[in-house]
Amino acid sequence: MRSCRRLLSELKLWTSGRSKWTRGLNEGLGGSGKAFLSTSSCPKVCIVGSGPAGFYTAQHLIKARQDVEVDIYERLPVPFGLVRFGVAPDHPEVKNVINTFTQTAKHSRCSFYGNVNVGKDVTVDELQGAYHAVVLSYGAEGNRRMGVPGEDLPGVYSAKDFVGWYNGLPSCRELKPDLSCETAVILGQGNVALDVARILLSPLDILKKTDITQPALEALAESRVQKVLIVGRRGPMQVACTIKELREMVNLPGTRPEMVTADFEGVSEALKDVPRPRKRLTELLLKTALDAPGDKELERRRNAAKVWGFRFYRSPTEILADPGRSRTAGIRLAVNRLEGSGDAARAVLTGEVEDVSCGLVISSIGYKSLPIDPAVPFDSHRAVMPNSVGRVHQAPGLYCSGWLKTGPTGVIATTMNNSFDTARSLLEDMDSGALDVSPAKPGSQEVSSLLEKRGVRPVTFSDWEKIDSLETRRGDACGKPREKLLSVEEMLKVARA
Numbered sequence: 001m002r003s004c005r006r007l008l009s010e011l012k013l014w015t016s017g018r019s020k021w022t023r024g025l026n027e028g029l030g031g032s033g034k035a036f037l038s039t040s041s042c043p044k045v046c047i048v049g050s051g052p053a054g055f056y057t058a059q060h061l062i063k064a065r066q067d068v069e070v071d072i073y074e075r076l077p078v079p080f081g082l083v084r085f086g087v088a089p090d091h092p093e094v095k096n097v098i099n100t101f102t103q104t105a106k107h108s109r110c111s112f113y114g115n116v117n118v119g120k121d122v123t124v125d126e127l128q129g130a131y132h133a134v135v136l137s138y139g140a141e142g143n144r145r146m147g148v149p150g151e152d153l154p155g156v157y158s159a160k161d162f163v164g165w166y167n168g169l170p171s172c173r174e175l176k177p178d179l180s181c182e183t184a185v186i187l188g189q190g191n192v193a194l195d196v197a198r199i200l201l202s203p204l205d206i207l208k209k210t211d212i213t214q215p216a217l218e219a220l221a222e223s224r225v226q227k228v229l230i231v232g233r234r235g236p237m238q239v240a241c242t243i244k245e246l247r248e249m250v251n252l253p254g255t256r257p258e259m260v261t262a263d264f265e266g267v268s269e270a271l272k273d274v275p276r277p278r279k280r281l282t283e284l285l286l287k288t289a290l291d292a293p294g295d296k297e298l299e300r301r302r303n304a305a306k307v308w309g310f311r312f313y314r315s316p317t318e319i320l321a322d323p324g325r326s327r328t329a330g331i332r333l334a335v336n337r338l339e340g341s342g343d344a345a346r347a348v349l350t351g352e353v354e355d356v357s358c359g360l361v362i363s364s365i366g367y368k369s370l371p372i373d374p375a376v377p378f379d380s381h382r383a384v385m386p387n388s389v390g391r392v393h394q395a396p397g398l399y400c401s402g403w404l405k406t407g408p409t410g411v412i413a414t415t416m417n418n419s420f421d422t423a424r425s426l427l428e429d430m431d432s433g434a435l436d437v438s439p440a441k442p443g444s445q446e447v448s449s450l451l452e453k454r455g456v457r458p459v460t461f462s463d464w465e466k467i468d469s470l471e472t473r474r475g476d477a478c479g480k481p482r483e484k485l486l487s488v489e490e491m492l493k494v495a496r497a
Contacts (some may be wrong), residue, residue, distance in 0.1 A: 043068050043430060044443040046131040048118045048372070049138035050074035051081020052415045053402020055101040057135050060423035062107055065430075071131070071444045072105070073122075074114045076170065077459040077491040078467060079105065081139055083412070085169045088195040089210035090202065092481060097412060105461045111444060114459035115492065119372040121456045122447055124398070130446040132437045133397050133426055136376070136385060137419070140367035140403040146187065150319030151363070154178065155328030159192050159364035166199055166216035168484035170491075173215070178327070179223035181359020185331050187316055188364030189232035190240035191411070194249055196362055197228045201255050201306045211481045225360065227258075227307045233315040233336055233347040236267050236285050237274070242411075243281045249308060250288050256301035258309040259289035274342065285310070313337065317353060319361055330357045367408040382407065390422030397435060399426050463495035470494050 045061055047054045050072050058070045078084065080098055087094045105112050118124065118138070127134045143158040145151065155178055164172030184200055186193045199207070204221055232239060239246075250257065264286060271279050289310075293301060313336040320330035335352035338345045368383035377395055379386045384407050385400040392398040401422035402415050410418075429435035451458060467485060474483035485491050 041438065041440045043133075043437040044131045044441045045070050045133045045135065045426070046127050046443075046447075047072045047135045047137055048124075048127070049081065049136065049402070049404075050079040050101075050112065050114070051137065051139050051402065052083060052097070052101075052412050053137035053139065053404070053419045054081070054135075055079075055104055056416045056419035057137055057401045057423050058110055059100070059104045060420045061426065062104065062109055064423065064427055068109065069443065070110045071447075072110065072112050073116045073118055073127075073447075074112065075117045075138075077114045077488060077495055078464055079112055079114065079461070085164055085167045086192075087167075088163075088199065089167065089212035090198070090206060092210070094412065112459075112461040112464065113444070113447075114464060114495075115488075116451065116456060116458050121454060122450055124373040124376050126450060127447065128397055130442050130444075132441055133399060133429075133435055135390075135399040135401055135422065135426065136372065136392075136404055137401045138369075138372060138404060140369040140383070140408045142368040142370045142383070143363075144366040144368050146316055146363050146365065148316050148318050150321060150328070153319050153321055153328045154326065155181075155359055156319055156361045156363070159186070159188065159196055159362050160367055162196055162362050163192065166212050166220075168211075168213045168486050170486060170488050173486045177219070177360070179219055179225055179360065182224060183227045183229065183356070183358040184225050184360035184362065185356060185358045186228060186230045186362045186364055188240070188366070189230055189310065190364060191242060191245045193230055193362075193364035194241050194245040196364060197230055197308055198248060198252060200225050200228055201252060201308060203254050206253070209479060211475065211484065213484055213486060215486070226305065229309055229311050229356065229358075231311045231314050231316070231333065233313070234345055235312045235338055236264055236282055236289075236310070237270060237278070237341075238343060238345055239281065239285065239310070239312075241281075243277070243284060246281060246284055246288075250284065252308075254304055255306045255308055256304035257288050258307045260309075260311065261290065263310070263312040264289055270341065313347070314354075315347060315349070316361075320355065328359055328361055330355050331361055367403065369404045369407075390418075390425045391429070457496075459492070459495045466497065467491055467494050 045068060047058055047070060054072055058072055061068050061070055080101060083095055083098055104110055116122065118127065124134060143160050157177055161172050161175055162177060165175040165177065186196055207217055207220065267282060267286060271282055314333040315336055316331055317334045318332040319328055320332060322329040332353055332355050335350045335354060336347040337350050339348050340346055371378040376398070377386050377393055385404050386393040387400050387405055390399045390401055390405055392400055399422050401419040405422065406418055426435065430437055471482040471484055475481050485494065
């Protein structure tokens with residue numbers, strides 16, 4: 001390993017030089033200079049997926065051990081996963097983590113290969129043959145279905161697709177949601193549900209300054225949506241959003257809250273025994289729903305043209321169609337009661353139902369991971385990879401991190417911790433000998449050869465920087481942080497220019 005460290009030290013001196021020859025060589029190797037190490041015995045790790053889970057796993061591996069070489073493979077030509085395609089446009093501060101990920105991608109022992117569809121362009125088995133370890137961190141790109149009649153009607157969308165549409169995910173560019181109705185119903189009460197509600201109701205002057213896509217901005221400018229109901233099967237004590245997201249809704253310009261007083265019966269009395277974060281969240285809900293507003297807030301609400309509100313103890317049973325069954329006209333909700341208390345409380349049907357007129361239904365009941373390769377273990381019922389602290393069961397040398405490991409829960413900081421845990425498991429296995437890193441592995445050299453034979457041309461991180469530069473320039477021209485390219489074809493054209 002000492003000789004490997006010496007090689008890496010020499011490599012760093014080579015790649016830090018500013019001569020034209022050095023820069024050209026480094027550029028040709030994707031900015032990493034990895035060809036020098038292709039036959040060395042350095043441990044080589046491959047990460048599939050370049051979202052937060054992938055980058056945090058890579059970051060920990062590189063920092064914790066000075067001889068590990070990491071390659072990140074991504075299906076799209078652009079990196080950063082849900083930070084680019086999931087974080088709300090009006091949350092630029094959350095996207096600052098991209099700066100940290102960029103530092104990792106530019107590290108001398110890390111390389112990025114975009115436009116590589118693992119499972120199709122190259123198999124997991126082939127990756128395992130080329131690397132000492134493979135970490136699957138490709139997230140959760142599937143939708144959880146409601147399982148109710150009418151959910152395939154025009155006017156019904158998953159939150160994942162709706163968010164992808166306004167954030168520029170290439171697979172969602174043709175969504176074109178119908179926003180011609182007055183009332184929208186969002187099913188689910190987590191942060192994503194509140195993101196969608198906020199985007200539907202935000203003043204255009206706010207959205208124009210974000211990186212929301214131009215087609216989405218134009219559609220929202222023509223939107224007739226005036227009211228958004230955020231529906232959950234349990235009560236105010238179980239709402240899944242964070243206090244930050246709720247506060248943003250409460251203070252959203254041009255809107256006022258509209259709640260059902262009866263939904264909050266008994267909530268104040270139950271607050272004394274709950275943890276502080278839940279208590280603060282519920283107190284803000286109670287204040288918003290029940291307290292008489294002060295003069296300034298009263299005036300603001302009187303001038304508000306748009307309305308939002310939570311509806312608790314309700315579950316969807318059917319999406320109702322118009323007489324011609326050509327589009328959504330409403331939703332039938334079952335009325336629930338709770339058995340138990342706190343987070344363990346369970347929604348039980350009462351037998352009552354109610355119909356709500358609406359022309360837009362957005363299901364925000366969760367994302368789910370999908371299997372990437374038939375040879376890789378996958379728990380279809382839980383939609384996760386069966387694992388112990390990131391070690392995939394019955395698959396030596398195979399690891400997982402992020403939502404593929406835990407299911408779609410938590411925020412970016414949660415993913416960071418779970419990815420660090422996986423990286424620690426991998427490093428422990430290296431140190432204990434459970435993962436044999438003694439034989440030399442070809443790493444990206446072998447994978448690149450396979451991809452070339454199959455007509456696949458990866459996008460390097462320096463290629464991505466061309467895309468980034470163009471998007472930023474386009475954004476500058478219209479007062480936005482960036483104007484995203486919306487198709488893979490456009491991205492590849494710029495990357496290869």
